[in-house]
Amino acid sequence: MNRIIRTMIAGAVALGLAGPALAQDEVIRMGTLSWEDLTPITGVTKAVLEDHGFTVEVTEFSEWGIAYAALVKGDVEIMVSQIDYVAHDYWNRNKNRLEKISPASHGLYQGIAVPDYVTIDSVEDLNENAAKFGNRIIGIEPGAGLMREAEQAIEDYELDLDLIEGSTAGMTAALKSAVDREEWIAVTLWEPTWMALKYKARFLDDPQGVFAPPQSYYWIGRKGFSEENPKAREAIAGVYLPIADIAAINEAVNDGQTMDEAVADWVDAHADLIERWENMKSY
Structure with a gap:
């Protein structure tokens, strides 16, 4: 969302001129695990949501069981997860109370x-x-x-x-x-x-297929999230972070940056890509 427009909307809300849909508190509660593959996806998506006017609160969990329990309970609303193999037990156990929002990466x-x-x-x-x-x-x-x-x-x-x-x-x-x-x-x-x-x-090649094939990352949420938050869902669905970019962000962290700094640099360097993501929105 254009920042000038966002400022105008904020002013309208303050003056009581905007409707109920604009007056509601647009806070997204996001969960994550502090793993090097998940934190860049979380950080970039957080930045995109914030540019769309949302406030994003991120909660870190230590392992999948706790994270999925928090998602089902509603303590967090969304998180990114590998649901095919790495976390498939947790996904299968809880998927009737959750929804798959969109793919976030693959590989x-x-x-x-x-x-x-x-x-x-x-x-x-x-x-x-x-x-x-x-x-x-x-x-x-x-x-x-x-x-x-x-x-x-x-x-x-x-x-x-x-x-x-x-x-x-x-x-x-x-x-x-x-x-x-x-x-x-x-x-x-x-x-x-x-x-x-x-x-x-x-x-090394694995001709017997002992190791799981390349897996995808998905944004998942509590059931009903997309219907209740169509604007946020569209913003999230536009984000797709290639595996090479996730690795590059973590390389910058290993070289001394904080994760927030590395994500911010990536966002700045890929402004044209993020603009294309935003142009894909349908709301």
């Missing part, structure tokens, strides 16, 4: 990755090069979905490598150290992430 993938100088292409090639990898695959936090899939890959491919449990920070440090020395290393990784860009890591 989330997780698997086993190696630096680009490593001369193998497939998970099937790990065994014959096990010694070069120190007979291990460097993992992240135990219990993560990625770790469960990596354990399944070791079983299905009959790999003679140990999956090392640890933390995301520990895996990142191991990857950096190996790349600095151009040593062979295999890690559990995901896309989008700044690590794939910074360390030029690539995923």
Whole structure:
């Protein structure tokens, strides 16, 4: 919405000249998880909604169960989620009380990755090069979905490598150290992430399909949100953030910016794209 028009409307409301639809409090309660793939989508969509005149209140949750419970209860109205695989249990359990608003991005993938100088292409090639990898695959936090899939890959491919449990920070440090020395290393990784860009890591082919295929992100909401908030729904539906842009925003954060600063820079650099999003609105 043009900021001058928005100012005129605000003045009309203050003078009592606007109708009830304009006088209502346009606050959107948005939930998110503080993960590097979700926070850029949340931040960009928040900026777009605010440019349309909404006030956006963002609540961060620590895990999907709490986030979905808050959405169903109405403590938050919308959030972005991967509903195909990563959070499909929570979506399936609650979808009768929720609605899918619009796709927000596509391409989330997780698997086993190696630096680009490593001369193998497939998970099937790990065994014959096990010694070069120190007979291990460097993992992240135990219990993560990625770790469960990596354990399944070791079983299905009959790999003679140990999956090392640890933390995301520990895996990142191991990857950096190996790349600095151009040593062979295999890690559990995901896309989008700044690590794939910074360390030029690539995923090994998975011919048996152990790892889930590329997944989409969707804005979801409590049932009835779109009908009750058509203007907000149209603004949200216009937003689509490519995986590469999510990774680039996080790379800027890793280089020292705050997430708010990185999102603001992205929004400024993509003003023409955001204008095209706004021109797609139908209200």
